[in-house]
Amino acid sequence: xxxxxxxxxxxxxxxxxxxxxxxxxxxxxxxxxxxxxxxxxxxxxxxxxxxxxxxxxxxxxxxxxxxxxxxxxxxxxxxxxxxxxxxxxxxxxxxxxxxxxxxxxxxxx
Ligand SMILES: [Zn+2]
Numbered sequence: 001x002x003x004x005x006x007x008x009x010x011x012x013x014x015x016x017x018x019x020x021x022x023x024x025x026x027x028x029x030x031x032x033x034x035x036x037x038x039x040x041x042x043x044x045x046x047x048x049x050x051x052x053x054x055x056x057x058x059x060x061x062x063x064x065x066x067x068x069x070x071x072x073x074x075x076x077x078x079x080x081x082x083x084x085x086x087x088x089x090x091x092x093x094x095x096x097x098x099x100x101x102x103x104x105x106x107x108x109x
Contacts, residue, residue, distance in 0.1 A: 006034060007037060025056050036109075073089065
């Protein structure tokens with residue numbers, strides 16, 4: 001799990017986070033922290049993926065679907081919000097996210 005940093009516009013401090021939280025129902029402090037799910041989604045969109053983000057009630061907003069050229073990359077067998085994304089995402093997606101959100105990277109809000 002990588003850790004990146006983002007300066008929070010609300011509290012003014014740097015928040016540490018990892019891209020895996022964008023797939024975790026309880027990520028980003030259960031949605032109460034600085035939620036960076038859209039930043040992760042936008043990184044994928046910029047590379048040609050179609051990404052669906054779903055707000056999970058009072059919890060986190062999570063990435064629920066990723067498509068490329070009409071092909072769904074998150075299998076139906078995945079329990080979204082709970083399963084570990086490194087276990088079900090295609091290697092090319094994991095490699096991209098590890099590269100864009102590598103350890104110590106500063107990410108704009
Ligand atoms: Zn903050």
